[in-house]
Amino acid sequence: MRKATLYQFSLPMEAGVILRYQRLKSRDGFLVHLQDNGREGWGEISPLPEFSHETLEQAKSAAMEWLQQWCLNSSCAEKTQQEESALPSVAFGISCALAELQGELPEEANYHKALLCTGDPDDVILRLGKIPGQKIAKIKVGLYEAVRDGMVVNVMLEAVPDLKLRLDANRSWTLAKADGFAKYVNPEYRRRIAFLEEPCKTREESLEFARKTGIAIAWDESVREADFTVEAQEGVSAIVIKPMLVGSIARCRRLVAEAHQAGLEAVISSSIETSFGLTQLARLAYWLTPDTVPGLDTLDLIQSQLIRCWPESDISCTALDKLACVWSHECQQ
Numbered sequence: 001m002r003k004a005t006l007y008q009f010s011l012p013m014e015a016g017v018i019l020r021y022q023r024l025k026s027r028d029g030f031l032v033h034l035q036d037n038g039r040e041g042w043g044e045i046s047p048l049p050e051f052s053h054e055t056l057e058q059a060k061s062a063a064m065e066w067l068q069q070w071c072l073n074s075s076c077a078e079k080t081q082q083e084e085s086a087l088p089s090v091a092f093g094i095s096c097a098l099a100e101l102q103g104e105l106p107e108e109a110n111y112h113k114a115l116l117c118t119g120d121p122d123d124v125i126l127r128l129g130k131i132p133g134q135k136i137a138k139i140k141v142g143l144y145e146a147v148r149d150g151m152v153v154n155v156m157l158e159a160v161p162d163l164k165l166r167l168d169a170n171r172s173w174t175l176a177k178a179d180g181f182a183k184y185v186n187p188e189y190r191r192r193i194a195f196l197e198e199p200c201k202t203r204e205e206s207l208e209f210a211r212k213t214g215i216a217i218a219w220d221e222s223v224r225e226a227d228f229t230v231e232a233q234e235g236v237s238a239i240v241i242k243p244m245l246v247g248s249i250a251r252c253r254r255l256v257a258e259a260h261q262a263g264l265e266a267v268i269s270s271s272i273e274t275s276f277g278l279t280q281l282a283r284l285a286y287w288l289t290p291d292t293v294p295g296l297d298t299l300d301l302i303q304s305q306l307i308r309c310w311p312e313s314d315i316s317c318t319a320l321d322k323l324a325c326v327w328s329h330e331c332q333q
Contacts, residue, residue: 041101142172150184210235
């Protein structure tokens, strides 16, 4: 017997979470549950507004279509290998459910995450002081004046001598503004910037920025573009993989392998998934990038956890019985 079920969730966000051009009031999506002869697997499908190309309704329709075919496939004399969904969030969520069902996704997880710095830098510095071992933090830049961003980065690197920073500009700067940022970062500290994700509006300008300043960059948005190729380039140290925006586990594995072959670091990063999705990303990071700290520090942006909780978090948790079942299909073999 094969059975597939879709549950819908909507969890309130913390106030003040803004994605590009809109305030995100809730995190919405689906949990997919696969059952096959006593085995089961789960996955999260949650396209991210302003970043995913697909809408929630498009994801729902595509998931239902794929899951119906998966159920029907169980009764076929010759079972065929289904193609992945063309929608990244659907492909990723279903691939996680299949990986759990087939025992491929390890239970072990990498819960050591890069600290996401928001608010007062002094408060962040205090928090960093309490972190044992390797100190890695991430700062969003490009939201304010480049000069201010440069000064904040300088202060933090000066205050925490063993800190390595990951920065993310989301292609918000012109080359001139990016250069202005760099001028306010002490040259001696620049090597402790692990990478700056997509500083400029074009890849060419970002590469020029890296060459001129000696500050390493990473590809993020570029990874999800059709013409992107993973390759060794001067000034590039990493690629950032956001599975909910990239696609299936198989697609993510290929990108990790290509990055490592090119001598680049591959960083598994979140797209503001629920605690359910974040714990699966932590398992994926342990599996595919065991030597790299993932970028998963987005749990506190959502007011409730979902079914599977992040270790040692005291945020309340929404149980499965609070979710609406929006679709279910069962086939006998």
